[in-house]
Amino acid sequence: MKKTFVSILVVALIAMFATTAVFAKANARKGKRVWKKNCRLACHDGSKADAPALSPVSKTQAQWKALLPKIKECAANRSAKKLSDKDIENMFQYLYDHALDSDQPETCG
Amino acid sequence: MKKFLAVLLGVFFVASFAFAQDVDLEQLKKQIADLQAQVDQMSKFVNQNTRHTATDKLSISAEFMTRLDSIQYKDVRAMPDMMEAMMGDFLQEKLTDSNGYFMTTYRTVFTPDLLLEMAQNDAEMYKAFSNVVAYYNSEYGAGIDPSDGLDTTEFQTFMGLFANDRTLNADEAKLMERMLANSKPKKYDANNDYMLTERLRLRLKSKINEHVSFTGRLVMYKTFGDSTPIHFFNGTMSSMFMDSNSAQYPTDDSVRVERAYFVYKNSIGDVHWHFSFGRRPAAYGYGMENHENAVLGGSPVASIIQMNFDGGSLGFNLEDVTGIPGFNIKFCYGEGVEGQYGTLNSLNSQADVNDVHFFGVIAKLFDNDEYKVVYNYAHGFGLTDGFIGLTVMPFYIHGYDKDRDGIYDEYTFEPNFGGFVSRVEPTSEVGNIDLHTLMVEGITYDFSWFASYSMSKTDPTGRSKNPMYQFMGMDEMMDGTGHMIWVGVMTPELPYTGGKLGFEYNHGSKYWQPFMNTWDAQKLATRGDVYEVYYHQPIVGNKFFLTTGFIYYDYEYTNSGNYLGEPVKISEATAFNTMMPVVDKVEQFYLKATYRF
Numbered sequence: 085m086k087k088t089f090v091s092i093l094v095v096a097l098i099a100m101f102a103t104t105a106v107f108a109k110a111n112a113r114k115g116k117r118v119w120k121k122n123c124r125l126a127c128h129d130g131s132k133a134d135a136p137a138l139s140p141v142s143k144t145q146a147q148w149k150a151l152l153p154k155i156k157e158c159a160a161n162r163s164a165k166k167l168s169d170k171d172i173e174n175m176f177q178y179l180y181d182h183a184l185d186s187d188q189p190e191t192c193g
Numbered sequence: 194m195k196k197f198l199a200v201l202l203g204v205f206f207v208a209s210f211a212f213a214q215d216v217d218l219e220q221l222k223k224q225i226a227d228l229q230a231q232v233d234q235m236s237k238f239v240n241q242n243t244r245h246t247a248t249d250k251l252s253i254s255a256e257f258m259t260r261l262d263s264i265q266y267k268d269v270r271a272m273p274d275m276m277e278a279m280m281g282d283f284l285q286e287k288l289t290d291s292n293g294y295f296m297t298t299y300r301t302v303f304t305p306d307l308l309l310e311m312a313q314n315d316a317e318m319y320k321a322f323s324n325v326v327a328y329y330n331s332e333y334g335a336g337i338d339p340s341d342g343l344d345t346t347e348f349q350t351f352m353g354l355f356a357n358d359r360t361l362n363a364d365e366a367k368l369m370e371r372m373l374a375n376s377k378p379k380k381y382d383a384n385n386d387y388m389l390t391e392r393l394r395l396r397l398k399s400k401i402n403e404h405v406s407f408t409g410r411l412v413m414y415k416t417f418g419d420s421t422p423i424h425f426f427n428g429t430m431s432s433m434f435m436d437s438n439s440a441q442y443p444t445d446d447s448v449r450v451e452r453a454y455f456v457y458k459n460s461i462g463d464v465h466w467h468f469s470f471g472r473r474p475a476a477y478g479y480g481m482e483n484h485e486n487a488v489l490g491g492s493p494v495a496s497i498i499q500m501n502f503d504g505g506s507l508g509f510n511l512e513d514v515t516g517i518p519g520f521n522i523k524f525c526y527g528e529g530v531e532g533q534y535g536t537l538n539s540l541n542s543q544a545d546v547n548d549v550h551f552f553g554v555i556a557k558l559f560d561n562d563e564y565k566v567v568y569n570y571a572h573g574f575g576l577t578d579g580f581i582g583l584t585v586m587p588f589y590i591h592g593y594d595k596d597r598d599g600i601y602d603e604y605t606f607e608p609n610f611g612g613f614v615s616r617v618e619p620t621s622e623v624g625n626i627d628l629h630t631l632m633v634e635g636i637t638y639d640f641s642w643f644a645s646y647s648m649s650k651t652d653p654t655g656r657s658k659n660p661m662y663q664f665m666g667m668d669e670m671m672d673g674t675g676h677m678i679w680v681g682v683m684t685p686e687l688p689y690t691g692g693k694l695g696f697e698y699n700h701g702s703k704y705w706q707p708f709m710n711t712w713d714a715q716k717l718a719t720r721g722d723v724y725e726v727y728y729h730q731p732i733v734g735n736k737f738f739l740t741t742g743f744i745y746y747d748y749e750y751t752n753s754g755n756y757l758g759e760p761v762k763i764s765e766a767t768a769f770n771t772m773m774p775v776v777d778k779v780e781q782f783y784l785k786a787t788y789r790f
Contacts, residue, residue: 193469
């Protein structure tokens with residue numbers, strides 16, 4: 085029973101791994117690094133007068149969606165490093181996934 | 194002429210300008226009026242929003258889950274039918290008839306022929322009686338010789354010991370124990386094919402400013418058709434209604450405060466710290482995310498602690514100091530029992546029931562959002578023989594300690610035919626416990642996986658003064674080191690369906706002892722093997738989804754989740770070990786619908 089169960093599961097996982105690799109979407113984890121290095125620490129950490137302190141929870145998911153053109157413009161014109169479309173996509177995914185109205189970890193600090 | 198023309202042109206120019214200005218002014222006035230109307234309307238809305246912002250100090254979100262469970266219990270061990278029947282008659286004081294003879298039923302049952310038949314057909318039962326009678330004979334010189342088999346008179350003489358009343362002296366109690374210990378339990382299957390439950394969680398959040406916030410969670414966890422939080426005691430802690438498991442097991446429609454705590458956050462240079470106190474988020478921690486299809490749901494690592502408790506934490510985020518992503522250390526405190534308020538022994542100077550305190554450290558050693566390594570240590574100081582709670586006992590045992598040596602000299606059995614509810618509380622300290630766990634989580638090629646190793650170490654220091662525990666041989670904390678491994682993996686969203694398939698396995702050794710007090714995580718207390726497979730099907734993303742799963746439990750030792758008493762291999766358990774039913778294998782199918790918004 086156990087062996088059969090485990091064997092079926094292993095085969096199923098391998099099959100899924102093979103099929104899901106091609107369905108990759110934007111990577112929020114990579115996006116976090118892009119955000120922190122190029123936006124948060126570069127401008128939006130609260131130390132610059134013309135750039136408000138920002139973090140993902142500063143906006144709701146709908147607000148981040150509405151701000152996407154501005155984010156792209158900012159990335160094109162103000163970012164120290166030229167961000168690729170993929171970078172922006174990943175970064176947006178991070179901001180959207182961790183927005184004010186997203187599911188937040190329920191820990192105490 | 195030139196002058197005249199110049200004047201005329203000037204007049205025309207001014208007039209046309211004035212006319213143009215008139216037109217512009219009209220348009221401007223209209224625009225201003227429109228704008229004013231818009232501003233007035235917006236002002237109304239802003240006023241409303243401002244009032245709401247100022248007065249709505251609490252934001253609420255909801256999670257509602259309905260669940261169908263179908264549970265098959267295989268090879269349950271319990272006292273043999275005959276012993277169970279005799280125990281019932283003993284509790285009714287009907288082992289003897291009005292003449293003092295052994296109850297008619299048994300007098301007719303235990304004929305010499307039947308005893309002979311028992312010797313042939315039910316060797317175990319016969320051996321039980323023979324061994325006990327032989328012991329009784331050698332110890333007390335009762336003149337019963339079981340070597341040639343028991344005759345009716347001999348058997349009745351022996352059974353007469355238990356037939357006079359519901360009180361057993363120490364020797365009689367020992368005899369009863371030996372009789373049960375010499376008997377094999379019966380085996381049977383039981384099932385609950387259809388059990389529906391529903392759980393409402395109301396999440397509360399409030400924030401004064403960036404430094405101070407409040408979080409709460411109110412929970413109703415109800416069984417369809419149940420109307421009380423108090424259940425019959427079945428030998429497990431989960432059947433008692435306690436602070437540590439309220440709203441974590443299905444009961445009635447009461448809404449209970451599962452979590453409520455404030456958090457104060459601040460920074461000293463690059464060290465970000467927080468301090469929190471209240472009813473802790475102490476369940477659904479690291480390791481449960483895949484299972485729950487949710488973000489991290491609590492603080493302690495889920496492999497060692499998932500129970501309600503009140504306490505505090507002091508945490509330091511050292512990522513910016515050390516450069517190690519996510520590096521964080523949190524010191525935690527919790528109180529398991531308040532011993533001097535509201536308890537029977539609160540003013541008793543001789544009582545050995547002090548508060549039970551827990552101390553812990555949760556060290557997030559690494560977290561780059563892709564991989565996490567978390568170590569959790571917890572120590573329980575002066576654990577008592579149980580916790581404060583309510584339950585319905587099928588029967589009670591109360592004891593009389595003649596010589597005040599802490600060991601009861603008489604046990605009196607009290608049946609609970611009325612199903613009366615009892616307050617259950619600790620009687621004494623029994624020892625300390627250490628728990629360690631290391632959890633590694635990762636996301637590799639979008640597969641979410643985790644692996645953990647945990648260890649528990651018990652340190653017995655005292656003996657329970659609870660007569661029932663003394664009679665059942667569960668009056669001391671087990672003395673041993675337990676181990677547990679728990680691994681799991683979940684696929685990314687599958688093509689076409691968007692669903693996620695997960696698999697988990699956990700194995701606990703003989704002395705494995707965590708603090709698991711939730712319906713969703715009871716498998717992690719198992720002294721044995723557990724396999725689980727589940728599938729999450731999103732309907733509206735992760736805001737409304739279905740989950741179906743199957744869990745297979747294969748228990749190897751008794752008393753999973755209980756540190757009192759020595760665990761026994763289930764295959765070797767006797768009727769004495771199974772006075773309360775002991776489960777061997779469980780097959781559990783479940784189907785859930787979760788609304789989370």
